[in-house]
Amino acid sequence: MLEERRAEQQTDAWKERYAVRAGVEGTISQAVRRTHLRRTPYRGQSKTHLANILSAAALNITRVDAWLNGTPLGSTRVSHLARLTLAA
DSSP states (O other), X not given: OHHHHHHHTTSHHHHHHHHHHHHHHHHHHHHHHHHOTTOOSOOXXXXXXXXXXXXXXXXXXXXXXXXXXXXXXXXXXXXXXXXXHHHO
């Protein structure tokens, strides 16, 4: 079963699906880091919903600003162990 899943991951269809998921995960990660999306100081669904909408708008403005100014995309983090391996 593991070999079947690994073989499936080499197909173009799987890679396209995963690219979409990776984009969504990156957006959620950026929203959590930049706007503290998981915690809101408000009580009640309407206020929390408004905070989420404002967080999404702020994230979009941040991305547009980065795009207009030509800010490069962040690179993938390299672990300490991988850095030691690269240094050797």
